[in-house]
Amino acid sequence: MVRNIGVAPRLAEALGIVLGTEEIPLRLRAWDGSEAGPVDAPVIEFRSRRGLRRMLWSPNQLGLSRAYVAGDIDGGGNLFEGFSALSSVGKFAELKAFRPPTLGERMRLVRTAVLVGALGLPPAPPPEEMNVTRWGRKHSKERDAAAISHHYDVGNEFYALVLGRSMVYSCAVWEDETIGLDAAQETKLDLVCRKLGLRPGLRVLDVGCGWGSFALHAAQNYGVDVVGVTLSKEQADFARKRVCDAGLADRIEIRVQDYRDVHDGPFDAISSIGMAEHVGESQINDYASKLYSLLPPGGRLLNHAISWNAGEMPPDPDSFIPRYVFPDGEMLSLTVMIGALEASGLEVLDVEALRRHYALTLRAWVRNLEENWDEAVRLTSEGRARVWRLYMASSALGFERGLNGVNQVLVQRPGGEHSPLRRREWM
Known part of the structure; x- marks a missing residue:
């Protein structure tokens, strides 16, 4: 027997x-x-x-x-x-x-x-999965817009549960582990403003403006005028309401627009925070050249982007992140990113690595999601909430292990004002 x-x-x-x-x-x-x-x-x-x-x-x-x-x-x-x-x-x-x-x-x-009685036909993928092969040419404007919509147009209320009051969806900067997520995000926004040398009267482009947090911080605290562009209609609607509520509609313009279609430069400074990951290696040189063209001599660009730190690894379109989270997203190495910026004619002023900061940020987002789990499921679906929990938890460990990094690269178009001798301007 x-x-x-x-x-x-x-x-x-x-x-x-x-x-x-x-x-x-x-x-x-x-x-x-x-x-x-x-x-x-x-x-x-x-x-x-x-x-x-x-x-x-x-x-x-x-x-x-x-x-x-x-x-x-x-x-x-x-x-x-x-x-x-x-x-x-x-x-x-x-x-x-x-x-x-x-x-x-x-x-x-x-x-x-x-x-065990489990043999059978393949189960249908969960509805939250997106098959990126359904659209046209990779990184065409239409396909990029669809990819952005898949990730960001899942409900502003859902993102508010995860991101907290700051509504910032990128790595925070932590003075220490106890200051809290909102304070850490405000520290990051202010750090970007100082690195860009913002002051009253300057005109700023925020590429991938999200829910408008950087635009609001820069206009309120540094007296600049901001144009923010995003491909997410839900983000734009939310950001515009925040701008109106803050009484800054005459200082901040939020557009649903591809950065490749921005033609009303120059801008005195450009912020690109957590956006370059959507560009792709095949387009990164064109991205850098486009932003270069929108800056005047001496104008600065702050490029804040996740990097792949673990050596060469071929992209796997059948892995979890491309299917469920960031269709067509690509983590480039810091070497590739700086190479593209320099090849466009931009001069590197500063590079700051924030890897450990992103691990802390992701853990805070996971806590927010888990503490508001029932509401998150109600606002989206259990599958969508599971996608976000899985990707944020696994990403946090990736940053802790050093597989991923995140870097702020400050560059300027040569000419114009001299760059500072030391970092005191933004430290």
């Missing part, structure tokens, strides 16, 4: 094949109540056979992500613990795109699915 060992040990074997490791640093709990793995390890719960079926048809990061977004598996109360455990083993530790299973490994996955 064959002893029934339960589903969980078989799931552990299947998950090990997908992850590329024989040692699973997780406690697996299956839908039949069985468990397997170290008793004191973070718990992953497979709620249904469909979770294993997703792994069978997509034995990679995408299959696991789909299972989590759909609610087929759950990470328990603390995603950070589970990700931390996974980051040291198998394909997660190799920092490479997932190696497809061999034919023998695939047969073992099929056998496991048969044994």
Whole structure:
């Protein structure tokens, strides 16, 4: 008589094949109540056979992500613990795109699915997934607009829950870990203003202006006039209302416009905060040249962007982030970014790395989401809330491990006023 060992040990074997490791640093709990793995390890719960079926048809990061977004598996109360455990083993530790299973490994996955009654047709992807191959040429204006809408037009109320009062969706600058998210974001906005040398009467372009936070801070505190451009209609509506409520409609203009269509320069200064990640390596030289053309001699550009720090890694359009979070988004290395800025004719004045600051920012956003979970689900969907929780938690660990960085690169168009001798101007 064959002893029934339960589903969980078989799931552990299947998950090990997908992850590329024989040692699973997780406690697996299956839908039949069985468990397997170290008793004191973070718990992953497979709620249904469909979770294993997703792994069978997509034995990679995408299959696991789909299972989590759909609610087929759950990470328990603390995603950070589970990700931390996974980051040291198998394909997660190799920092490479997932190696497809061999034919023998695939047969073992099929056998496991048969044994636990999970064999079947591939489940439909969760509705939150976006297939980027449906649109036209990559980084065309139409495709970029669709990608931005997918990420940002999910509801201003939802973003307010996650981002807090500041409504800033980029890395904050923390004096220490206790000052709080809103204060850290205000510190960042002010730092950008000082680096740009803003003063009354200057005209500023804010590329990727989001919900208008930088434009408002710069106009209110430095007396400048600001043009903010975004491709998100929901962001623009929200920003315009904030501008009107602040009585600054004569000083701040918010446009739904591609930065490539801005032709009314020059601007004395340009801020690009968390926008260059959407440009793509194929377009980064044109991006830098366009911003150069909008500056007068001596005009400054502050480019604040995430970077990929872990060496060469080919883009994987079938991984979680491109499918669910940032379609067509690309993290470029600092070397590539500075190279493009310099090739356009811009002169580098300063580079500041803020990697640890982004880890703190992301953890704060995750706390906000988890503390307002029921409301976040009501405003969007459980799947959408799961997407944001998964991407922000995993990204926080990526910054803590040094896989990702974020850098403020301050450049100027040569000529005009001399640059400061020391950083005292903005420190």
